[in-house]
Amino acid sequence: MSRADTMDRMRRLELLAVQLKQDSHCTVQDLAEAHGVSRRTIARDLALMRAQGMQIDADRGRGGGLRLDRTWGVGRVNLAYGEAVDLLISIAVAERMDSPMFLASLGSVRRQLVASFSPEKRAKVERLKARILIGVTASTYVQAKASAPPKRVVQALHQAFIDQELLDITYQREDGVRSNRLIAPHYLLLKYPIWYVVAFDHLREGPRTFRCDRIRAAERTGTSFTLLPKKAFEPTLLNDDLSI
Template structure:
């Protein structure tokens, strides 16, 4: 094996290790496709990793599931609670946006980050992916009225993200299109991006109905003790169809 081929294999083994650490169970076909190798080559690489002490369980039968032994433990990132919340949501957002100019290696990044998360944190990321949606770019009218002043919004956004992640009800002060201020109690079910404007798809207890709230118009947010059960996205289809979010 020449030096170039040896380096390629070492890189591939590192990628394979990250993939196995980041997921529960994947098929050989899925992993081989991601690594751009044959399943036969994949099983040879698995043999090498086993020799290095990685406890890999592989089933060559139907489906060809591969996973690490359930008692295997990965090293964990040492992060503060808010840092972990921001990282979980940012990772889910990046994946929801799909391939972009500066995120060509998102799969590799995800596998390496996921390898450092606990099983509970991994489950949370999988759930978050389904709750973050990317739409059309904001219209000129929206951009004209859009304003996010960092020093004013950091604490509010942290509160919104925490409530979103842990399914907790929120009390917010909201300024509508006419700059009328109202106090609302809401459940933040989904996030929607009409770049660069973020929206909450929420259940509004004041209106007893689904509503859309622009992030930059939420002036204050407090977490309430009540938790909520996630509503299906179809509950919000009517309001998304009725109103063009990119113009709100």
């Protein structure tokens, strides 16, 4: 087994332990589909987990489920780099919103996460944090008309933002008119609880701000872009009416 295969299996075992701890009814087939492996692979993983002392209970009979004994702890949390970055940025957003509640331990969590990165990755995370902007709270009018964006849109926008990649989107204005845009997502702006993407719009050939919940479809292009300075977007950011 190669080093990559070994690392993949170790990561899968960690995720299996978490999943079995959380889900009240989970079958081998469910686990195989969730992790993109065969039932035999999952069976071998479960056998190894039991050999390591994990108490995995199984219901007998057709459709029987699996679960990790509720008294068993899953141990330390091992995050993939992307997960750690997301958590660190979320902590930074919470701190910058200056909420007095539940912030007592965030500094300690942030320091531990940062310490787990190499200097190169720390610098990359700092650049990402600088591209997330916090504005004033959205008006009640805007909040009343907001909805959660589709999961696929969030995933595509999230990755394009991190990788500095052009994004094809379908955008719907407040009046219902839709248009297809090619955008470079330079910054993300939170006017709580509404997220906006501050982008260079290649259709309009200039900076534009789009409400994330009005993006109906998004597809990554694989084409990278060069980050522009924040001052290039200042006219757009100074516009209080961001409900386009």
